[in-house]
Amino acid sequence: EVQLLGSGGGLVQPGGSLRISCTASGFTFNTYAMSWVRQAPGRGLEWVSGISGSGTNTYYAGSVKGRFTISRDNSENTLFLQMNSLRGEDTAVYYCAKGRDSDSSGSYGMDVWGQGTTVTVSS
Amino acid sequence: QSALTQPASVSGSPGQSITISCIGTSSDVGSYDLVSWYQQHPGKAPKLMIYEVNERPSGVSNRFSGSKSGNTASLTISGLQAEDEADYYCCSYAGSRSYVVFGGGTKLTVL
Numbered sequence: 134e135v136q137l138l139g140s141g142g143g144l145v146q147p148g149g150s151l152r153i154s155c156t157a158s159g160f161t162f163n164t165y166a167m168s169w170v171r172q173a174p175g176r177g178l179e180w181v182s183g184i185s186g187s188g189t190n191t192y193y194a195g196s197v198k199g200r201f202t203i204s205r206d207n208s209e210n211t212l213f214l215q216m217n218s219l220r221g222e223d224t225a226v227y228y229c230a231k232g233r234d235s236d237s238s239g240s241y242g243m244d245v246w247g248q249g250t251t252v253t254v255s256s
Numbered sequence: 257q258s259a260l261t262q263p264a265s266v267s268g269s270p271g272q273s274i275t276i277s278c279i280g281t282s283s284d285v286g287s288y289d290l291v292s293w294y295q296q297h298p299g300k301a302p303k304l305m306i307y308e309v310n311e312r313p314s315g316v317s318n319r320f321s322g323s324k325s326g327n328t329a330s331l332t333i334s335g336l337q338a339e340d341e342a343d344y345y346c347c348s349y350a351g352s353r354s355y356v357v358f359g360g361g362t363k364l365t366v367l
Contacts, residue, residue: 177345240348243302
């Protein structure tokens with residue numbers, strides 16, 4: 134079964150850092166691009182970042198560029214999002230999503246989604 | 257404010273058809289055939305319903321169809337069923353500056 138399992142969310146103070154993870158199973162991880170999409174409480178979806186299957190190419194939304202870093206460990210079938218200088222507006226459920234292709238920002242469609250991991254930024 | 261504009265809500269009776277619009281610009285929807293649509297039930301992860309404007313993933317009902325004209329994309333659901341009640345989001349590639357943009361979402365109510 135194709136599955137994504139997110140982890141690592143929690144409560145962090147403004148200005149703090151957090152790394153969230155997403156472990157994949159059921160497909161050849163290194164051949165697909167991956168993305169992070171977030172959803173603030175009661176709000177819509179917002180694309181955050183994407184990475185190619187090889188990890189060579191990375192893409193960021195303007196709202197997180199310079200603060201967040203996406204990476205992947207293909208030997209462990211795991212996707213990461215390192216979040217620094219966190220702000221209240223970063224509070225959201227963060228979903229990892231599998232792209233349909235090998236190198237895009239998710240623009241060809243994201244066909245498998247994790248269950249979401251909650252990040253709360255508050256003092 | 258979302259990059260793509262969707263109606264906040266639409267409704268229809270079982271068996272009817274509804275269409276959700278997604279208005280973008282010449283920088284996103286109008287320039288690329290890379291529009292996708294996602295269905296999200298409360299408390300659940302989104303599900304891909306349409307990709308590349310009008311393609312359906314395996315397992316998605318053929319009651320769901322997509323189209324595009326100029327800067328506006330549309331999702332049509334025919335033969336409405338109770339389980340179609342959900343939030344729907346459009347999504348488009350927006351070039352190498354913004355990459356991927358979503359609409360604000362549309363709440364579909366099946367009366």
